[in-house]
Amino acid sequence: MPTDKAQALVVDDETDILELLRITLARMEIRAVTATTLIEARTRLAEQSFDLCLTDMKLPDGSGIELIRHIAAHHPELPVAMITAYGNMDSAIEAMKAGAFDFVSKPVELQRLRQLVGAALKLAHRPGGEHGGERVPQLLGDSLAMAQIRQLIAKLARSQAPVFVTGESGTGKELAARLIHAQGPRRDGPFVALNCGAIPHDLVESELFGHKKGSFTGASSDKQGLFQAAEGGTLFLDEVAELPLQTQVKLLRAIQEKAVRPLGTQHELPVDVRLISASHRDLNAEVERGRFRQDLFYRINVIELRMPPLRERRGDIPALADWLLARIAEKSGADTPRHLAPEALAALAHHPFPGNVRELENILERATALCEHSLIEVGDLYLPDPASTHHDTAPEITAPPTAPTEPTHWDHAAAARRLGMSQRSLHYRLARLGIE
Known part of the structure; x- marks a missing residue:
């Protein structure tokens, strides 16, 4: 909840709008500092710090877009929202492309305004890494x-x-x-x-x-x-x-x-x-x-x-492989995860990975199931011959020989495109054939 110390910069040249916003913010225990021009708004920003900013699109000496760009360049941590004319989505989109946090249309709906202000204050008062103690997903890789x-x-x-x-x-x-x-x-x-x-x-x-x-x-x-x-x-x-x-x-x-x-x-x-x-x-x-x-x-x-394909960030493959092998071991109840031999890691580094990270996970799951030792060797990966475009060397247990997803590394979207059908139709046929 906002405190009595929260302050908002409100920029608009219409007196009635300024008063409505000032009263609404006051009821939320937020002090409103007003400005009626672009120059005045920049002066206020230079004089003190704010928790959020609301600005009209049209100002006597310029555009609210100019103010949004100024804030993005000089006060990047300050959430700023645009007040636009009703139904003017083009202006709203232009504002968000320039860096606006959100927008609200005239006539201002108070419930919508309160939602916007509440969300802006969460940005101002809470670090981005917090999430109520929940585990936040991560993108792995140092590339x-x-x-x-x-x-x-x-x-x-x-x-x-x-x-x-x-x-x-x-x-x-x-x-x-x-x-x-x-x-x-x-x-x-x-x-x-x-x-x-x-x-x-x-x-x-x-x-x-x-x-x-x-x-x-x-x-x-x-x-x-x-x-x-x-x-x-x-x-x-x-x-x-x-x-x-x-x-x-x-x-x-x-x-x-x-x-x-x-x-x-x-x-x-x-x-x-x-x-x-x-x-x-x-x-x-x-x-x-x-x-x-x-x-x-x-x-x-x-x-x-x-999102870049895996072949554009091959340097991330070792970290991804370690994390995936640890997750595979955890899912299977194994005490310790398997590791890749240097030759196996080198082979993965040269693989084209048309199925990207999902394909890497499938390869490692298969290798874990087939490997009889703690170290995964090149042969356990069953990668295709680099000169071949098909996975003829893949072990039979991965799917029946005629499985339509095998040449596409079990990427259903790619298989559906090759077969000229929708993914929904492909899933139906796989189910009918008993292919998992």
């Missing part, structure tokens, strides 16, 4: 690429802007999303994840927005949607490119209005959710093909985070 990713994640955690995580399958897109959540002001709220490619198209809207009993065949009771389940926290939509176009329209409205309408109801319900989405596909190409709405892509891709 320059991972150091840059960790820095960007820490920056993104201080914002409420929608983030779009790109990268090949197995690069850790969901882990990055969980870190953004864990280091941000929503850390005490839920983190809810959905793989959009794993839900049948006729059920995905019910999963996202919920439904009322009797709204469609099989709806035997009311169901809460994932937007509502993620209230106060983060909703992570993995493989968002798999959403059908009709659902994309409704998702766009939910983002713009910060509200959802469950199937079978006539009223929208307000939701307070931060959205992070991800895909291994090139969404620009999907937009050009007419498979993904350009306006939705513009909304979810306010800030892009690219």
